[in-house]
Amino acid sequence: MEKIEKARGSVYCGIDVWKLLNEHISALSPSKIIILTDSNTQKHCLPILLKHINTPIAISSISIPAGEEHKTIATCNYVWEELSNKGADRKSVLINLGGGVVTDLGGFVACTYKRGIEFINIPTSLLAMVDASVGGKNGVDLGHVKNQIGIIKNPYSVYVSVAFLETLPSAHLISGYAEMLKHGLIASETYWQAIKAIDFQNAKTTEEFIWTSIEIKNKVVTEDPTELGIRKTLNYGHTLGHAIESYCLDKSDKQTLLHGEAVAIGLILANYISFHLVNFPKKKLETTTSTILSYFPKQSFSEKDIENIIELLKYDKKNVDGNVNFVLLRDFNNYVIDQKVSNDLIYSAFEYYKNFKN
Amino acid sequence: MEKIEKARGSVYCGIDVWKLLNEHISALSPSKIIILTDSNTQKHCLPILLKHINTPIAISSISIPAGEEHKTIATCNYVWEELSNKGADRKSVLINLGGGVVTDLGGFVACTYKRGIEFINIPTSLLAMVDASVGGKNGVDLGHVKNQIGIIKNPYSVYVSVAFLETLPSAHLISGYAEMLKHGLIASETYWQAIKAIDFQNAKTTEEFIWTSIEIKNKVVTEDPTELGIRKTLNYGHTLGHAIESYCLDKSDKQTLLHGEAVAIGLILANYISFHLVNFPKKKLETTTSTILSYFPKQSFSEKDIENIIELLKYDKKNVDGNVNFVLLRDFNNYVIDQKVSNDLIYSAFEYYKNFKN
Structure with missing residues (x-):
């Protein structure tokens, strides 16, 4: 217990x-x-x-x-x-x-x-x-x-x-897995390495991994109950992830994405933006993108889709005074909050996602 | 200030x-x-x-x-x-x-x-x-x-x-006055005597009386934040008052009552029930009924209306396990909580209200 x-x-x-x-x-x-x-x-x-x-x-x-x-x-x-x-x-x-x-x-x-x-x-x-x-x-x-x-x-x-x-249907199982990957990124490279080949058929190790994720989240929430600093890392990949999820939910010609499916895309985009703005290591950007894409099949976004997704960012609860604030990573377990990100860089991140070859 | x-x-x-x-x-x-x-x-x-x-x-x-x-x-x-x-x-x-x-x-x-x-x-x-x-x-x-x-x-x-x-239209002014009367009943006979002939044209005394009501309520709320005892007195007259208000709001052939108009009736009924169950003084029952009716014209309720109002009591938030709990008064500023009241006594209270001659 x-x-x-x-x-x-x-x-x-x-x-x-x-x-x-x-x-x-x-x-x-x-x-x-x-x-x-x-x-x-x-x-x-x-x-x-x-x-x-x-x-x-x-x-x-x-x-x-x-x-x-x-x-x-x-x-x-x-x-x-x-x-x-x-x-x-x-x-x-x-x-x-x-x-x-x-x-x-x-x-x-x-x-x-x-x-x-x-x-x-x-x-x-x-x-x-x-x-x-x-x-x-x-x-x-x-x-x-x-x-x-x-x-x-x-x-x-x-x-x-x-x-x-x-x-659970397997898509829903995988959807939760995106948050576990996020916990690895924001808190522990060791945990990331351990879970990147998770076997959900093994109840015992799955339970252990779930507990590690719960402990990571609990530590973060306890340290920063009012969300002034480290708790913002829980939002990693979610700024764009939420906007993507909302957009696909709303648009009748788009396939509805599960939360984790949208967050998985958000994590890749956030890693790319982190690489550009705060030097997240290029090698790790590529290996993490590769891991995420091996579980979460690529979705396609048109220029117009991306424009609409960026438009949705302004409704994000975390925003104050119309500025979109991103939490970014210098590396695993090394965060920086309240980063302004230009729309151009968001377009580039989608471009990176689209062109990445696994 | x-x-x-x-x-x-x-x-x-x-x-x-x-x-x-x-x-x-x-x-x-x-x-x-x-x-x-x-x-x-x-x-x-x-x-x-x-x-x-x-x-x-x-x-x-x-x-x-x-x-x-x-x-x-x-x-x-x-x-x-x-x-x-x-x-x-x-x-x-x-x-x-x-x-x-x-x-x-x-x-x-x-x-x-x-x-x-x-x-x-x-x-x-x-x-x-x-x-x-x-x-x-x-x-x-x-x-x-x-x-x-x-x-x-x-x-x-x-x-x-x-x-x-x-x-404010005068009916709305009088509606708030019902709560001030309640504050007098639950906390201070002196305050009741002072406000029973209030002159709303006099801004200065009105402001003083309003402040006394705010202080009474604040004292009660501060003493009992979790509503285990004295705070229940704020509900005096409201158990039936709320049910009467809800019933009249819902029923198309009934005149909609303002909150205070319903509470004023609830206060008379609660005083009557208090007189019967916990010896609220008969003389004070009559003088308070007389004062309240001089501001709040009598409404009529059929047998069927009363039945429906009693039925509504079971939705009262204060109830636990289907029992209707009344707060009653032994006298001004002398309360007793969690009193069970029979439906028969509620009918008698409506009867008293109906037959009272001012």
Whole structure:
């Protein structure tokens, strides 16, 4: 059993998570338990969870449609109303069972229902395990702008079980992997080397790698809770990654990209920009690009696409006064924040991505 | 100048509020100032505020339709989108200029836009001055259930100027007065006696009375931030008051009641229930009923209306496990919490209200 214990937002991982979950539910003694799922986790994960929960407290569930396009206030409205219909009161607990959409949206709904009820996260996707399980960010998208509406509050606690990874389609597994690669880039070249040939069939090493990612993120978040410095590294590859994801979500003739698929592209672009502006080593730029492309097939972007993506940057939450701020890397584990990047350099980065031969 | 200073949520009242507001804006140094109004305060209050604000920072405004029926997530969505369209970033400040709907909704929007931007409240209704200026409650209604969605966070600070009361229709002035009467009941018979013949034409005494109400509420909130005991007294008259307000809002053949008009009825009912269950003095029951009815004309409720109002009680946020908890008074300034009240006694209280001869 691996654990990070805090007043709120403790994370537990390993074979004992179900025993602990039952102990914690018993200590919380909620009036009701409501489990939030999406249409996938309702089918594939809810039966696993129900098999493990052992409590006399009444349990019911609410299911939302799967997919980032449903991470909206309209879906929150549905969940708020369902909570109300089910008679959820201030002592009820919401368990968010799903990927990042369910944990982000469910956390936001819980924080705002009757001015806040207790909630627990059980991430079922690799992405949610390594990314959403630490940091307390909750929220939903507004139109094409990701996570525009939300608040920061840790769940009561988080339980990570790799058993759920078996329920994931492989594209979704790989999507979470992009964040693990990011953790390697921002925090540890050794970790990057270890995970670059990860074998997801091996549950034991996968669990160890997931835990390392959680520890990296936790260290960063704990060191810089208000996001003044090192925490900005978690946004590495995300400035352009988010814009690419939003753009593809919004554009009917573009294939929708999973978060990790967009971030993978964002990482390559950020590495290239880092190489140009702050001397990220050329050799490492090439080997990392090669590794990323071996997992994430290349997408094509027209001149017009890139123009629109750059336009979207100005909606980035991290921006102040219309300036787009990038976090860049001088090397693995060596960051520099608040870098201004010209549109020309962004075009060049897309050009590099397009022309790279693996 | 009267003031309550805290880390967050300081309240200022008196002739110097504009000077202080300008100093505070200068200290905050926001990237943009956005003023939220409703259609009434846009017309009557925004020009007054703009006359007093003196800053080089860009100011723009967003207006929502006036009225409790617009205190919804749909209206939040509009404001979030307008903030986004106006390029509001994390360093922008939202000034909520209006009654309780504007301050409650604007506070919620600010707390959740980009996971939270700074906000300032300038209450323009008597109700918002005496009730919404302290306590940090923000939120909106969900369907017919009041304040079902929200969070608790204090504004940066609150500026109270009686100048705005001149812009209020008299029904709205009287609506806020119900909360002042409640403050008298829960905290001070002397205050009740002083305000029972209030003269709103006299700005000086009105300002003093408003300040006493703010101090009473602040004392209660400060003593019991997590609402375990004395803070529940602020809900006096509101358990039934809210249900009456929700019911009348929802029912097309019922006249919509202002918050204070519903609370005034709730106070009479709560006094009657207090008389029956915890010996609130009979004489005081009668004199207080008489005073309240002299300001708030009697409304009529059928048997069916009362049945529906009782049905709505189960949505009250304060309830746990389906039990409706009332706060009651043994006398002025002598409360008892978590009282179970039978439906029969609620019917009797409506009967008393109906038959009372002034």
